[in-house]
Amino acid sequence: MVTATGEPWHYLDTAATAQKPQAVIDAMARALGEDYATVHRGVYSRSAEMTLGYEAARRRVADFVGAKGENEIVLVRGATEAINLVAQSWGGANLGEGDRIVLSTLEHHSNIVPWQMLAERTGAEIDVCPLTEDHRIDLGALEAMLGPRTKLVALAHVSNVLGSVLDARAAADLAHSVGAKLLLDGCQAAPRMALDMTALDCDFYAFSGHKLYGPTGIGVLWAREELLEAMPPWQGGGAMIDKVDFGGTTYAPPPQRFEAGTPMITEVIALHAAIDYVDAVGPERLFAHETALAKQLRGALRSLNSVTLFGPEDSAGIVSFAMKGVHPHDLGTILDEEDVAIRAGHHCAQPLMEHLGVPATARASFGLYSDESDIEALMRGIERTQRIFG
Numbered sequence: 001m002v003t004a005t006g007e008p009w010h011y012l013d014t015a016a017t018a019q020k021p022q023a024v025i026d027a028m029a030r031a032l033g034e035d036y037a038t039v040h041r042g043v044y045s046r047s048a049e050m051t052l053g054y055e056a057a058r059r060r061v062a063d064f065v066g067a068k069g070e071n072e073i074v075l076v077r078g079a080t081e082a083i084n085l086v087a088q089s090w091g092g093a094n095l096g097e098g099d100r101i102v103l104s105t106l107e108h109h110s111n112i113v114p115w116q117m118l119a120e121r122t123g124a125e126i127d128v129c130p131l132t133e134d135h136r137i138d139l140g141a142l143e144a145m146l147g148p149r150t151k152l153v154a155l156a157h158v159s160n161v162l163g164s165v166l167d168a169r170a171a172a173d174l175a176h177s178v179g180a181k182l183l184l185d186g187c188q189a190a191p192r193m194a195l196d197m198t199a200l201d202c203d204f205y206a207f208s209g210h211k212l213y214g215p216t217g218i219g220v221l222w223a224r225e226e227l228l229e230a231m232p233p234w235q236g237g238g239a240m241i242d243k244v245d246f247g248g249t250t251y252a253p254p255p256q257r258f259e260a261g262t263p264m265i266t267e268v269i270a271l272h273a274a275i276d277y278v279d280a281v282g283p284e285r286l287f288a289h290e291t292a293l294a295k296q297l298r299g300a301l302r303s304l305n306s307v308t309l310f311g312p313e314d315s316a317g318i319v320s321f322a323m324k325g326v327h328p329h330d331l332g333t334i335l336d337e338e339d340v341a342i343r344a345g346h347h348c349a350q351p352l353m354e355h356l357g358v359p360a361t362a363r364a365s366f367g368l369y370s371d372e373s374d375i376e377a378l379m380r381g382i383e384r385t386q387r388i389f390g
C-alpha cells in the first residue's frame with residue numbers, strides 16, 4: 001500500500017479499521033454532494049431517490065449476510081450500538097433476577113460492558129466461558145456451563161486479538177439446546193468470511209461498516225424477524241413511530257422501530273459500495289488470502305526466540321504477539337519509523353490480557369490489500385528493534 005503522497009506504507013491495523021477503496025470514497029462523496037437529501041420524508045424527487053438508495057442498501061446488506069429479508073436488518077451506528085440495542089431492548093424485556101448470560105474470556109469490551117449494565121439493571125448474572133489451550137472459546141466448557149436459567153450466549157465470531165474463529169453453528173446448537181439465544185459479535189468476521197445467517201442459525205449478529213471497508217458511523221444488527229417484532233423500542237424520536245399522541249404513542253414495525261432520528265444516510269450509501277467491493281473480491285478468497293498471510297507471519301515470528309505468539313495456528317488474518325523485554329508500545333513506535341503500522345495495547349479486551357498474563361500485545365492484522373511485502377517490512381522492523389534493545 002502507498003500513502004496519498006506515494007510513500008510506501010505497511011498498514012497492519014485492519015482489525016481496528018480498514019482503509020477505504022476508491023469506490024467507497026466516491027460513493028460517499030456523491031451521496032454527500034450531488035445526490036444529497038434526506039430520506040423517508042421528502043416529497044421531492046431527490047429525497048425520493050435517496051430513500052430508494054437507502055433502502056436498496058438495506059436489501060444489499062440482507063443479501064450479503066444471507067438474511068430472510070430486509071426487515072431483519074437494523075441500520076445502526078456500529079457494532080457497539082447494535083449490541084447495546086439488543087441488551088437494552090431484548091435484554092430488558094426478557095431477562096430478570098437470576099437469569100444467566102454467558103460471555104467468553106476473549107470478548108471485546110463492547111460485548112461485555114452492555115451485558116454488565118443489563119445485569120446490574122435486571123439482577124441477571126454473567127458466566128464467563130474459558131478458552132482452550134490454543135486460545136479458542138472452549139465449547140466443551142460452554143456446554144457444561146449452560147443451564148435452564150441461561151437466556152443468552154454472546155460470543156465473538158472471530159476474536160479481534162487472536163483471530164480465533166468460533167464454530168458458530170456448534171455454539172448456536174448448544175445455546176438453543178437450553179432455550180437460550182445466541183448473539184454473535186461479527187465485527188472481525190464480516191470483513192473476512194462469507195456470512196449466511198441461516199447456516200449459522202444464530203439469533204442476533206452485529207458488525208461495523210468501517211471494518212468492512214466502509215465508513216465509520218454505520219453498523220448492522222441482523223436479528224430474526226420474530227425477535228425484532230417482539231422487541232420494544234430502545235430510543236424514541238422521529239421515524240420510529242406509527243402515531244404520536246399525548247394520550248399514547250404507537251410504534252412503527254421493525255426495523256424502523258429501532259431507527260429513531262435522521263439516519264446515517266451517506267454512510268449507508270457508502271456501506272452499499274463497500275459490500276459490492278468486498279463481494280467482487282469474494283469473501284472466501286479474502287479469508288484464504290488473510291489466513292495464508294497470518295500463517296506466514298506466525299512462521300516467521302516463531303523463528304525468533306524473543307517472541308511469544310498468541311492465538312491458534314489457523315487464525316483469521318490477525319496475529320498477536322509479545323517480544324521479550326520490549327513493551328508493545330515501544331515496538332509500535334520503532335515500527336512506525338519503518339512505515340509499518342501495527343496496533344499495540346489491550347485491544348479493548350482487558351480480561352483476555354489478564355488471561356494471557358500480559359498488559360498488552362502487539363497485533364498485526366491483514367486486509368484485502370495486504371501482501372508479503374508487509375510481512376517482510378514488519379520482520380525487518382522487529383529485527384531492528386531486537387538490535388536496539390540488545
Ligand code: PMP
Nearest residue numbers: 078079080108110160185187208
Ligand atoms: N467487537 C469486536 C470483536 C471488535 O473488534 C470491535 C472493534 N474493535 C468491536 C466489537 C466494536 O466495534 P465498533 O467500535 O466499531 O462499534
